[in-house]
Amino acid sequence: MRANNSLEIVDFESELEVSQAIADEVVELVTVNPFAKISFPTGSTLQKTYGILRDSARLGRFSLAKAQVFLLDEYVGLPRGSIDSYLSFISREIQEPCGLPLEALHFPDVHASDLHEASEKYEDLIRVVGGMDLQILGIGSNGHIGFNEPGTPLNSRTRVAHLAPETREANARYFNGDINMVPKRCITQGLSTILSAKKILLVATGLSKAGSVSALRTSRMTESLPATALLTHGDTRIFVDRQAYGNREFFLDGSQGGLRS
Ligand code: PGA
Numbered sequence: 001m002r003a004n005n006s007l008e009i010v011d012f013e014s015e016l017e018v019s020q021a022i023a024d025e026v027v028e029l030v031t032v033n034p035f036a037k038i039s040f041p042t043g044s045t046l047q048k049t050y051g052i053l054r055d056s057a058r059l060g061r062f063s064l065a066k067a068q069v070f071l072l073d074e075y076v077g078l079p080r081g082s083i084d085s086y087l088s089f090i091s092r093e094i095q096e097p098c099g100l101p102l103e104a105l106h107f108p109d110v111h112a113s114d115l116h117e118a119s120e121k122y123e124d125l126i127r128v129v130g131g132m133d134l135q136i137l138g139i140g141s142n143g144h145i146g147f148n149e150p151g152t153p154l155n156s157r158t159r160v161a162h163l164a165p166e167t168r169e170a171n172a173r174y175f176n177g178d179i180n181m182v183p184k185r186c187i188t189q190g191l192s193t194i195l196s197a198k199k200i201l202l203v204a205t206g207l208s209k210a211g212s213v214s215a216l217r218t219s220r221m222t223e224s225l226p227a228t229a230l231l232t233h234g235d236t237r238i239f240v241d242r243q244a245y246g247n248r249e250f251f252l253d254g255s256q257g258g259l260r261s
Pocket of ligand 1: 141
């Protein structure tokens with residue numbers, strides 16, 4: 001393991017090591033503060049971490065019984081209770097198996113008649129509880145965090161947003177490969193909402209993330225790479241595996257440059 005302090009990148013040999021390290025961070029936080037407020041992302045990157053947390057819960061070594069969990073984002077347009085919703089994902093992966101009471105799982109009401117009002121309510125809730133103690137993030141291959149796609153302003157709050165075409169393409173794998181089934185809209189915590197968290201851990205694993213990790217390491221803050229918003233946050237670490245970190249420069253379009261010295 002090695003740390004690189006410009007934007008603190010901590011690199012591990014394997015996805016499993018990254019997952020264990022993130023799970024350790026969560027367990028440590030909840031041990032010190034059982035009432036912690038944590039925002040978990042959906043997606044494949046964190047699934048091993050969630051598996052480790054479930055195993056710990058089963059062995060009685062970890063519990064979210066007193067914690068509060070907040071969804072990072074949610075699709076708009078899926079039927080209530082859809083197994084593809086992010087609420088279903090977090091309920092399955094984390095809430096139920098880790099003993100989080102149902103009323104301690106918070107999410108934006110994507111079925112409200114007024115989605116803007118629903119977004120504001122969720123933003124207000126996050127503000128009222130004082131922000132997250134820990135925000136865990138994945139990263140899109142286009143550098144998005146949450147559903148804050150390229151072009152999102154740094155001062156964005158929780159709002160209705162549109163998924164970028166490349167995000168819908170990437171997420172089609174959860175919809176039998178059919179991009180037409182992937183919702184076009186969502187409610188997402190904004191960049192400034194995310195930055196209100198006390199501590200942020202961004203996780204990137206696998207070759208498909210090498211482009212965004214490479215761009216994140218070399219870029220200044222720019223709206224075209226939303227994850228660079230994290231450069232303004234005082235307590236962010238980026239946990240990567242060898243494939244995402246690599247020793248070549250990768251570009252956001254997936255192409256490779258020359259070897260770094
Ligand atoms: P993934 O999604 O973990 O499924 O790669 C991450 C993201 O799109 O933010």
